[in-house]
Amino acid sequence: MSYYTGSQSLPAGRSIYPATVQQLLRARQKHTQSKFYIDGMELDMVTCVAHLVQIGPYHDNSGRAYFVEDGSAGRLRVSQFSWSESNPLLEGSLKEHIYVRVMGRLKNFNGKNQLIAVHIRPVLDMHEPFFHCLEAMVAFVSRQKRISLSAHTAPTMSRSPRVTQQHTTPMQTDSGTDGYFTPQASWADFENMPELGEIDRLTLLDHHSDEHLHNPEFVQEPSLPSQSPPLSSTSPPLEANNLPSLLRDPYSALSSLQRDIIIKIQENAPLFPTGVPIKALYMRIGRSTDCDSELKIRQAIEEMMEDGLLYSTIDENHFKMKD
Amino acid sequence: MSDDQGSPRVNSARLKNYLGAGHPVRVTGKVLNFSDDETHLLMEAPDGGKIKVLLPPPPQTHGVTDTFVEIVGTVVDASTIKHMVCINMGSDLDLNLVNQAIELSFDSKFRGRLF
Numbered sequence: 016m017s018y019y020t021g022s023q024s025l026p027a028g029r030s031i032y033p034a035t036v037q038q039l040l041r042a043r044q045k046h047t048q049s050k051f052y053i054d055g056m057e058l059d060m061v062t063c064v065a066h067l068v069q070i071g072p073y074h075d076n077s078g079r080a081y082f083v084e085d086g087s088a089g090r091l092r093v094s095q096f097s098w099s100e101s102n103p104l105l106e107g108s109l110k111e112h113i114y115v116r117v118m119g120r121l122k123n124f125n126g127k128n129q130l131i132a133v134h135i136r137p138v139l140d141m142h143e144p145f146f147h148c149l150e151a152m153v154a155f156v157s158r159q160k161r162i163s164l165s166a167h168t169a170p171t172m173s174r175s176p177r178v179t180q181q182h183t184t185p186m187q188t189d190s191g192t193d194g195y196f197t198p199q200a201s202w203a204d205f206e207n208m209p210e211l212g213e214i215d216r217l218t219l220l221d222h223h224s225d226e227h228l229h230n231p232e233f234v235q236e237p238s239l240p241s242q243s244p245p246l247s248s249t250s251p252p253l254e255a256n257n258l259p260s261l262l263r264d265p266y267s268a269l270s271s272l273q274r275d276i277i278i279k280i281q282e283n284a285p286l287f288p289t290g291v292p293i294k295a296l297y298m299r300i301g302r303s304t305d306c307d308s309e310l311k312i313r314q315a316i317e318e319m320m321e322d323g324l325l326y327s328t329i330d331e332n333h334f335k336m337k338d
Numbered sequence: 339m340s341d342d343q344g345s346p347r348v349n350s351a352r353l354k355n356y357l358g359a360g361h362p363v364r365v366t367g368k369v370l371n372f373s374d375d376e377t378h379l380l381m382e383a384p385d386g387g388k389i390k391v392l393l394p395p396p397p398q399t400h401g402v403t404d405t406f407v408e409i410v411g412t413v414v415d416a417s418t419i420k421h422m423v424c425i426n427m428g429s430d431l432d433l434n435l436v437n438q439a440i441e442l443s444f445d446s447k448f449r450g451r452l453f
Contacts, residue, residue: 035452037344054451066408066425086364087443087453088344112401112425141406141427145439152448 031060031118033150037088039063040128042121051121051128056158062118063130064138064147065091070111081135083115085144093117095132114138116147273315275300277324280336290333345410346453349440350387354416362422365389366408366436376400381409384437390418400424406431 034042034053042051042058051058065083068090072079078096109115119132138144266274279299280291287295293316297309316334319325325334343361356363367381367389379391379402391409393400404426411419443453 038452066410068423084345086345086347112423114425141431142435145436148439148443148453151452152442155448155452 031062032056032058033147033154034058034061034063035087035148035151036063036065036083036085036091038151038155039091039121039130040088042128044123047123054155054159055162058121060118060120060133061130062116062147063091064114064116064144067109067111067113067115070109081109081115081117081132083117085148092127092129093119093132093135094129095135108137109135114141114144116143269319270315272300272311273319276312276315276319277336280325280334284335287333290328290335293332293334296334344453347408347440347443349385349437350383350389350417351385352440352444353383353389353413353419356413357415359413362410362412363419364408364410365391365419366406366427366431366433368406368431368433369402369404381407382433384433384440388417392418392420394421402426405429406433 038053039061042053044051063083063085065085067081068084069082070079071082078094081093081095082090083093084090115135115137117130117132117135119130119134121128122131123129266277269277276296279296283291283295283299293309293313296316297312300312316325320327320334323337325336327333328335345362345364346356347364347366348356349365353363353365365381365383367383370380370382370388372379376393377395378393379400381389381391383389391411392414393402400421401424406427406429408425408427409419409421410423410425411421414420442448
């Protein structure tokens with residue numbers, strides 16, 4: 016089903032939001048010149064399929080006023096200003112008590128929202144009103160999910176230092192001398208971690224949590240389960256017994272190593288404002304996936320950089336995830 | 339129809355919830371037959387239930403011409419509505435789709451926000 020936009024084409028980057036009459040009537044502006052918002056979502060162009068209840072002339076005969084309802088709320092006034100661009104195919108085809116699709120922008124007159132129509136046409140396929148209902152639901156849920164995901168993946172940091180001896184973890188080097196990487200260790204200690212050839216020996220002994228790898232001034236509180244990518248499809252279906260999940264896992268095409276890298280970069284991004292160092296990734300991933308080569312990790316990172324998922328920051332050894 | 343209240347789309351199972359609501363409802367369905375005196379018609383609601391639609395007396399016309407229609411009207415009882423407006427919906431409509439859309443519109447995620 017395609018949208019007929021009439022003689023006006025949309026500027027690049029604009030989208031048409033499917034909405035119900037109730038949403039359009041409830042939309043609010045911060046001030047008279049600002050865009051409309053519904054449930055925190057900004058609206059530009061909107062589309063609505065509704066029952067054309069009444070047709071009336073504009074008070075100065077420079078256009079027409081239509082009144083539509085879709086059962087969700089009261090009546091919405093739709094104003095179409097210019098008849099000079101009217102489509103001869105449509106003139107006469109709009110009559111009361113049919114379904115129409117309207118596209119336009121909201122305006123507020125005297126405290127009540129109205130739709131200034133860019134285009135209005137009769138519905139030909141009677142499934143369209145129900146398609147529009149479902150489309151409005153999908154658009155609503157998608158926007159809500161996007162809002163909640165962006166809030167959910169925002170960096171969270173506890174400012175209370177957790178510096179105790181009980182978190183001390185012994186690490187043995189080749190020479191047999193014990194070194195203790197304590198939470199009191201500074202950021203510089205992390206940067207000066209042994210080279211990769213010795214990582215195996217170091218990681219094998221660390222069976223505790225990863226707290227010592229963080230900057231000890233901050234304690235990371237993972238906002239998402241560490242076993243799945245932050246943007247995985249955890250959204251529940253609309254109805255448990257019928258409809259599929261609305262969001263797919265955007266990282267389903269990645270290998271398990273790439274997914275681990277993405278997860279670790281996401282989790283540690285707040286601790287490394289200039290980019291997560293590759294050494295940190297190796298320390299975390301090398302232990303859990305038995306990947307004992309920086310080369311594999313670096314290759315995985317480069318592949319994801321080519322795919323646009325990651326980018327390097329201060330140098331070729333620090334990475335961030337693209338939004 | 340009311341200017342400030344909606345007219346929710348319902349099926350036969352939900353009709354009784356709007357008894358005495360003071361505002362009309364919408365029922366989309368298939369016209370099964372007219373009474374001999376054309377005072378009422380019987381329609382099949384999207385969930386398969388049967389609804390009786392009281393038609394306006396002459397000289398008013400009911401406007402029903404198609405097999406599938408949407409009747410906007412007030413609820414008289416759990417299986418009867420009184421005709422106010424008729425929207426003709428053609429000869430081919432998937433009532434299962436209509437019923438799914440109706441049931442979803444009553445989901446708590448959407449009720450009060452979209453519908």
